[in-house]
């Protein structure tokens with residue numbers, strides 16, 4: 156083994172970077188490497204380089220980019236023979252779901268942004284191109300029922316227009332997470348926000364707004380579109396407010412700390428280092444787990460006992 160090979164070994168097994176040179180040399184011998192050509196000083200130097208590098212990486216890592224968003228979609232027209240219960244097959248459908256407006260807000264920014272479709276072209280292609288520039292930057296997206304609705308519509312419209320989309324984006328669907336932990340009479344966003352004592356959703360004049368947007372006169376279109384944007388923007392602001400209210404009671408979907416190059420002991424929500432032991436639990440299989448609580452935001456998270464002991 157030479158210094159280059161040792162460097163590669165350490166890149167592969169980052170845990171050994173923290174060892175002293177003597178200890179590391181013993182480990183290498185135990186593992187069957189021939190280190191006769193390596194001096195202790197050389198090993199020290201390689202270790203120093205690697206520590207420097209890993210520190211530089213940590214400083215550079217910025218907080219995760221988290222995007223709250225909400226979309227409003229168009230009608231799908233279908234031909235029918237009359238009223239009453241009936242089966243509507245795909246050949247009766249005349250057009251496809253498109254995104255009329257999308258509102259979004261980066262966590263940490265104060266501004267809710269929005270995009271509108273092109274009514275003239277009856278197309279969301281431009282909207283999608285612009286929105287995906289943002290969406291694809293996100294480490295996590297937040298929404299209300301977005302795992303079942305918004306994310307899938309975004310994916311479908313990207314597919315339609317042949318655009319790049321991150322289908323692996325981490326997604327915190329507040330409705331889905333809330334359902335796992337709380338039993339509420341309703342899981343509509345309007346109800347939950349009322350339950351939490353937050354401002355209600357904006358009122359709008361229902362289906363007429365969508366009709367105006369699809370077929371209304373220029374004046375009606377303008378008025379209804381302005382209302383839809385307002386409604387959409389308000390929803391995003393409210394979604395984020397709800398997220399911050401409920402987050403500490405729920406499990407997360409990603410680890411902010413690890414994403415920033417820190418250890419698993421850091422808070423998965425804020426990446427902070429100030430987790431305190433909250434409870435020790437033991438699984439049915441006898442494994443010890445530690446429940447930590449972040450001092451900053453109250454978020455609780457589980458770590459393995461090995462990880463916990465390592466941090467002491």
Ligand SMILES: [Zn+2]
Nearest residue numbers: 422425449452
């Ligand atoms: Zn935290």
